[in-house]
Amino acid sequence: MSAAPGPRLPSYIRDHRARLRDRFLAGGPEALPDYELLELVLFRAIPRQDVKPLARQLLDLFGDFNRVISAPAARLREVRGVGDAVICELKVVEAAAHRLSRARVIHRPVLSSWNALLDYCRTAMAHAEIEQFRVLYLDRKNVLIADEAQARGTVDHVPVYPREVVKRALELNASALILVHNHPSGDPTPSQADIDMTQQIRLAADALGIVLHDHLIVGKAAELSFRSAGYL
Known part of the structure; x- marks a missing residue:
């Protein structure tokens, strides 16, 4: 038997996530401040709760979006609410950024x-x-x-x-x-x-x-x- 689905998100959280996705798709990353861009990353890791408080906490601790995704896993793990799923999502973003920037220079003058x-x-x-x-x-x-x-x-x-x-x-x-x-x-x-x-x-x-x-x-x-x- 398949597992029963988890509880539905409250409508205000569903609507907030939908608005963020729409703004990102329409305006790109420049349309979102750091904490909202970080929320988008956290949506997949924490699908059934409001991630805005955690996004703001991470930015308060580390300084900006780049420093959050670049933070060592051990330091991230010390933050309440950060587990393996969050760390994995952040490190995937970091790895993608590295590979994209490397592709622009490797094997080129x-x-x-x-x-x-x-x-x-x-x-x-x-x-x-x-x-x-x-x-x-x-x-x-x-x-x-x-x-x-x-x-x-x-x-x-x-x-x-x-x-x-x-x-x-x-x-x-x-x-x-x-x-x-x-x-x-x-x-x-x-x-x-x-x-x-x-x-x-x-x-x-x-x-x-x-x-x-x-x-x-x-x-x-x-x-x-x-x-x-x-x-x-």
């Missing part, structure tokens, strides 16, 4: 689609709570052939080994590199350790005829380019 690259780096790293270091490997035409996470660290440090970065470039037959890492503090200003590490990688790459195009530091609201700032 990076230097001629710089804004798409910045969007990808923001999506992948801006809201991470620990430092991550990635290397973008390019071929002779500056087409992105690989994007690899080299290391994960703490809230303010990530270990990077220049020899491993260059060794991997040789394995991929890459002709150029772009380094990317995030600052969880939100401030993209490079530390002296960032500057020293970049120069070590540049020297190792130069010795093998590999070009270091740039090093991007991603903050929560801004990015810094080593080349534009005069560090390279």
